[in-house]
Amino acid sequence: MANRIEFKGVSKEFRSDMLRRRKTVIHDLAFEVRPGETYAILGANGAGKTTTLKMLLDLISPSKGEIRIDGRPSNDPLSRRILGFLPEQPYFLQHLTGGELIRYYAVLSGVDRGEAARRSKKLLNRLGLKSAGDRRIRTYSKGMMQRLGFAQVLVAEPEILVLDEPLSGLDPIGRREIRQLLLDQKERGRTILLSSHILEDVERVCDRAGFLVNGTIKREVDVGAADLLEVLAEGMGGGDMSEADHIADTIVRQGELVQFALRNEEDFPKVQQVVQARGGRIVSVNRRRKTLEDLFVENVSAVEDRD
Amino acid sequence: MKSWSGRASRTWAVATHTLRETVRDRVFAVSLIFAALLLTVSLVLGPLVAGQQDKLIQDFGLASISGIGIMLAVFVGTSLVYREVERRTIYTLLARPIGRGEYLIGKYAGMVLTLLLNIGLMGSLFLLLVHFHLGAFSPGLLAAIYLTAWELALVAAFSILFSVVSSPFLGAFFTLIVFVMGHLSRDILYFAKMLPEGAGRTLVEWSSYLLPNLEYFNVKGMAVYGKPISSSILGGATVYGALYITAVISLAVILFQRKDLK
Numbered sequence: 001m002a003n004r005i006e007f008k009g010v011s012k013e014f015r016s017d018m019l020r021r022r023k024t025v026i027h028d029l030a031f032e033v034r035p036g037e038t039y040a041i042l043g044a045n046g047a048g049k050t051t052t053l054k055m056l057l058d059l060i061s062p063s064k065g066e067i068r069i070d071g072r073p074s075n076d077p078l079s080r081r082i083l084g085f086l087p088e089q090p091y092f093l094q095h096l097t098g099g100e101l102i103r104y105y106a107v108l109s110g111v112d113r114g115e116a117a118r119r120s121k122k123l124l125n126r127l128g129l130k131s132a133g134d135r136r137i138r139t140y141s142k143g144m145m146q147r148l149g150f151a152q153v154l155v156a157e158p159e160i161l162v163l164d165e166p167l168s169g170l171d172p173i174g175r176r177e178i179r180q181l182l183l184d185q186k187e188r189g190r191t192i193l194l195s196s197h198i199l200e201d202v203e204r205v206c207d208r209a210g211f212l213v214n215g216t217i218k219r220e221v222d223v224g225a226a227d228l229l230e231v232l233a234e235g236m237g238g239g240d241m242s243e244a245d246h247i248a249d250t251i252v253r254q255g256e257l258v259q260f261a262l263r264n265e266e267d268f269p270k271v272q273q274v275v276q277a278r279g280g281r282i283v284s285v286n287r288r289r290k291t292l293e294d295l296f297v298e299n300v301s302a303v304e305d306r307d
Numbered sequence: 308m309k310s311w312s313g314r315a316s317r318t319w320a321v322a323t324h325t326l327r328e329t330v331r332d333r334v335f336a337v338s339l340i341f342a343a344l345l346l347t348v349s350l351v352l353g354p355l356v357a358g359q360q361d362k363l364i365q366d367f368g369l370a371s372i373s374g375i376g377i378m379l380a381v382f383v384g385t386s387l388v389y390r391e392v393e394r395r396t397i398y399t400l401l402a403r404p405i406g407r408g409e410y411l412i413g414k415y416a417g418m419v420l421t422l423l424l425n426i427g428l429m430g431s432l433f434l435l436l437v438h439f440h441l442g443a444f445s446p447g448l449l450a451a452i453y454l455t456a457w458e459l460a461l462v463a464a465f466s467i468l469f470s471v472v473s474s475p476f477l478g479a480f481f482t483l484i485v486f487v488m489g490h491l492s493r494d495i496l497y498f499a500k501m502l503p504e505g506a507g508r509t510l511v512e513w514s515s516y517l518l519p520n521l522e523y524f525n526v527k528g529m530a531v532y533g534k535p536i537s538s539s540i541l542g543g544a545t546v547y548g549a550l551y552i553t554a555v556i557s558l559a560v561i562l563f564q565r566k567d568l569k
C-alpha cells in the first residue's frame with residue numbers, strides 16, 4: 001500500500017501583521033509515514049511540530065508544497081474520514097458534558113446515533129471518565145481533558161492517529177495507561193504520527209523518528225531496529241581504543257570501566273580478544289534496546305543546531 | 308460523504324449543538340427575562356398615556372422583541388465562531404470529515420434557531436398580552452413579527468461575516484453600523500442626490516445600494532395602526548432577505564475557507 005501520510009517540499013511562512021515581516025517556520029519539509037507505522041516527530045520547543053501537524057489537518061495551509069493523506073490532498077475534507085487528531089493541550093466545548101461531546105463528534109464523523117452512544121460509553125469507561133461523562137467539560141482537570149481528547153480521537157475508529165504531544169499533562173499512571181493504549185492501537189495495525197520532545201515517551205512505542213530542526217527533518221532513524229549488546233570490561237589501562245572502533249557501535253569510558261555497545265552478537269569474540277590483549281577482563285554482558293538517547297547522541301550535530 | 312444527506316446531517320448537528328450552546332448560555336435566559344419585563348412594563352405604562360394606550364403597548368412590545376433580538380444577533384452572533392477559534396475547540400471539530408462551509412453554515416443555522424426560539428417565546432408572550440388587553444389581536448402583528456425574524460436573520464449573517472474577518476468587538480461594531488445604515492438607506496440615497504457630482508457621491512450611492520434596506524422588514528407601524536399588509540410586501544421581503552442572506556453567508560464561507568486557524 002502507498003504511504004499513509006506524505007509531505008513533499010512543504011514550507012510555511014507566517015506574516016506578523018504588525019510589521020508585515022515574514023517568518024519561515026517550516027522549510028522544504030519532506031517525510032512519509034507508512035501503513036501500520038508509528039512515526040515520531042522529535043524536536044525542541046518551537047521547532048515546528050505543531051505547525052506541521054496543523055498543516056496536515058488543514059487548519060492552516062502550507063505556503064508551498066504538497067501534503068497527502070492516503071493519496072488524497074489534505075485540503076479535501078474526505079481525507080479526514082479515516083483520521084483522528086489530538087491537539088496539544090486539547091480544549092473542548094465547555095457547555096457540553098463529556099458524553100455529549102463524544103457523541104456529537106461521532107455523528108460528525110458519520111457514525112450513526114445508536115452506535116455513537118454505544119462507543120462513547122465504552123470509551124469513556126476505558127479512559128477512566130465513567131462518572132465524569134455526565135458532567136460538564138467546564139469542570140474537568142487538565143489530565144481529564146487529555147483523556148477526553150483520546151476518547152474523541154478513538155470514537156471514529158480511525159486508521160490514522162495524529163497526536164500532538166500525546167503524553168503531556170498526564171501523571172505517571174496516566175502516561176502508562178496511554179502508552180498501553182498506543183501500543184494497543186499499533187497492534188491493530190493503526191498508523192500513528194505523533195510529536196514529542198520527550199524521548200522516553202516515544203521510544204517504547206515508535207518505529208521511526210524524524211528529528212525536526214529549524215523546520216525541516218534533519219535526520220530520520222529507525223528506533224528499535226537494532227538491539228545492542230553491552231559489554232562492560234575493566235583493567236584495560238588508559239589510551240584510546242582505536243583497535244575496537246570498527247567493532248563496537250560506541251565505546252564509553254567511565255574511569256576504570258569501559259563499555260562497548262555492539263550491534264552484532266557475532267562481534268562479541270572480537271571484543272573479548274581486544275580486552276584480553278590489553279590484560280583486562282569482562283565484567284558483564286547485557287542486551288538492551290538501542291534507545292533514542294543513543295540516536296540523539298549520534299545526531300548531536302543535528303541537535304546542536306537548534307537555536 | 309459528497310452526498311447531500313451527509314452534508315445536511317453534519318450541518319444540522321452543528322446547528323443543534325450551537326442552539327444548545329446559546330440556550331445554555333446565560334445571555335439567552337437573561338434576554339428572555341428582560342423581554343418579559345419590558346412587555347409587563349408596557350402594560351403598566353399603557354394606562355398613563357391617555358387615548359393611545361393600545362398603540363403604545365403594541366409599539367413598545369414590537370420594539371422590545373426586535374431590540375432584544377438585535378442584541379442577541381449582534382453580540383452572540385459575533386462571538387460564536389470567534390470563540391471556537393480563539394479557544395481552539397474548533398481544532399478537533401474541523402479534524403473530522405466536515406468542510407469549513409458546512410461548519411460555518413451550521414453555526415449560522417444554529418444562531419437562526421436561537422433567534423427563532425427567542426422570537427417565538429417573546430412573540431407568544433406579546434400576543435397573549437395583547438389578546439388579554441384588547442380581547443383580540445390583528446394579523447398584522449403576526450406579519451410584523453415574521454418580518455422581524457427575517458431582519459434578525461439578516462443581521463446575524465452580518466455578525467458571522469464580520470466575526471470571521473475581525474474580532475467580536477469590531478464585528479459587533481460593524482454589524483451595528485450595518486443595522487443603523489440599513490434602516491437609513493433611503494435617507495442616505497436621498498442625501499447622496501444632494502451631493503455634488505463626483506467620486507464622493509458615487510461612493511455614497513453605491514454603499515447605499517450595497518447595504519441591505521432593512522426598512523423592507525419594518526411593517527410595525529402599519530401593524531399597530533391596523534393597516535392591511537399585502538402578501539406582496541411579505542413575499543417581496545422574504546425573497547429579498549433570503550437572497551441577501553445567501554450572498555452574505557457565501558462571502559463569509561469563502562473568507563473562512565482561506566483563513567489560517569492559529
Ligand SMILES: Nc1ncnc2c1ncn2[C@@H]1O[C@H](COP(=O)(O)OP(=O)(O)OP(=O)(O)O)[C@@H](O)[C@H]1O
Nearest residue numbers: 014025043044045046047048049050051052197569
Ligand atoms: N500563527 C503564528 N504566527 C507566527 N508565528 C507562529 C505562529 N504559529 C507558530 N509560530 C512560530 O512557529 C514556530 C514553530 O511553532 P510550533 O508551535 O510549530 O512549535 P512546536 O515544535 O510545536 O513547539 P512546542 O514543543 O513548544 O509545542 C515558533 O517559532 C512559533 O513562534
Ligand SMILES: [Mg+2]
Nearest residue numbers: 049050051088
Ligand atoms: Mg507544539
